[in-house]
Amino acid sequence: MGAQVAVQEINQVGGYLGRPLELVIRDDKADPDTGLAHAKELVEKEKVIASIGYCNTGVAMKALDVFQTRKSVLIVTCATGTAITAKYPPAESYIFRTSARDQLQTQFLVDEIAKRGLGKVALLVDTSGYGDAGLKDLEAALGRAGLKAAAVVRFKVGVQNLEAEMKQLRDSGADALIGWTVGPEEGVISAARATIGWKVPQFGPWGLSHASAYAVSQGKVDGALMVQTVLPNVFLERNSAFLRNYTKLSKETPIGSMMSGAQTYDSVYLLLRAMFDSRATSADPR
Incomplete structure (x- = not known):
């Protein structure tokens, strides 16, 4: 589109x-x-x-x-x-x-976590090639910041529930969570975090911004922080024109x-x- x-x-x-x-x-x-x-x-x-x-x-x-x-x-x-x-x-x-390549996204997230004074990061990463490469970049970024993952848990793409994995990460004493996967599974992560009542901040790559993450979690992604290269801003001429012309071609609301x-x-x-x-x-x- x-x-x-x-x-x-x-x-x-x-x-x-x-x-x-x-x-x-x-x-x-x-x-x-x-x-x-x-x-x-x-x-x-x-x-x-x-x-x-x-x-x-x-x-x-x-x-x-x-x-x-x-x-x-x-x-x-x-x-x-x-x-x-x-x-x-x-x-x-x-x-x-x-x-934005993962090397940039992971460093951006880790820098933000360090800036907030958080030091014990839990990583919840899928087992796809995307997850493997992302985990490598995450661990490298954490190392450059002088941090180390408090716990690392992997899961398969397509999973419907991550409550057990989320409890394991919570028990590690982590004060921040990075979920590294695609849109729908980011929603599963957010839903699991909300269900067990774990209130640490959730961070993620751009997939966390997908409409599918919001839909799967039934809105429980609210408050999560993610890397984005663009935001809907009707006050920027090119941005506004893109959104307007996109709407003419597609009835998709919001944009996936x-x-x-x-x-x-x-x-x-x-x-x-x-x-x-x-x-x-x-x-x-x-």
């Missing part, structure tokens, strides 16, 4: 050199093999100018070589795994992102993930700018 909003705006004012932009859309179904197959199809068969997307780090990682070896630009707008933009040397890489939409929207405009800049230095009008 974020990409569609941007493309509609751009085409309404003439597109690129009078040519309308066209989205070629594929669904990787959060499956690495499907994501790899679509990457090959888009780059080799559809001959796309660039690719925008990936919501899962594991899916993105499996497909990176397709874009890099063929020198085809990929802008990752949702997946946050640090490794995505660390695989190739920056000066040679065709892999870019508008999502404003950051996913906004970061993808920005990526389309960044790509357009790059296309114009490239034209100024190349004989190839593409």
Whole structure:
């Protein structure tokens, strides 16, 4: 939806050199093999100018070589795994992102925890590749702050109840909780914390801002603190225009993930700018 909003705006004012932009859309179904197959199809068969997307780090990682070896630009707008933009040397890489990588998010959270005078952090992390990478970044960030996790508990994505795990973390004597997982499971974490009456502050990555976290927890995410790259602000012109035009295309209320939409929207405009800049230095009008 974020990409569609941007493309509609751009085409309404003439597109690129009078040519309308066209989205070629594929669904990787959060499956690495499907994501790899679509990457090959888009780059080799559809001959796309660039690719925008990936919501899962594991899916993105499996497909990176397709874009890099063929020198085809990929802008990752949702997946946050640090490794995505660390695989190739920056000066040679065709892999870019508008999502805040986990290394930045974990450091931001730990710095905020330290700033609040909290020192015993409990970590509740899923067992996916996203969780594995996030845990590594969390422990590194804690180490840089001179802190160590009071307890670490892992769980599988799709879990419906985490009350037992939450009690285990509470019993560790922790004074702060970081839940590292995706939107729905962030809701499960918040619900479990509320059910056992554990009142320490809850921190999390951007997935904690998803509408699914609020829905699954039935509002119990209220008061949690999370990393965000954008907030709905009707007093900022571009922000307001994005929200208004998004609403015209989608009846989704609230937006399931404003950051996913906004970061993808920005990526389309960044790509357009790059296309114009490239034209100024190349004989190839593409």
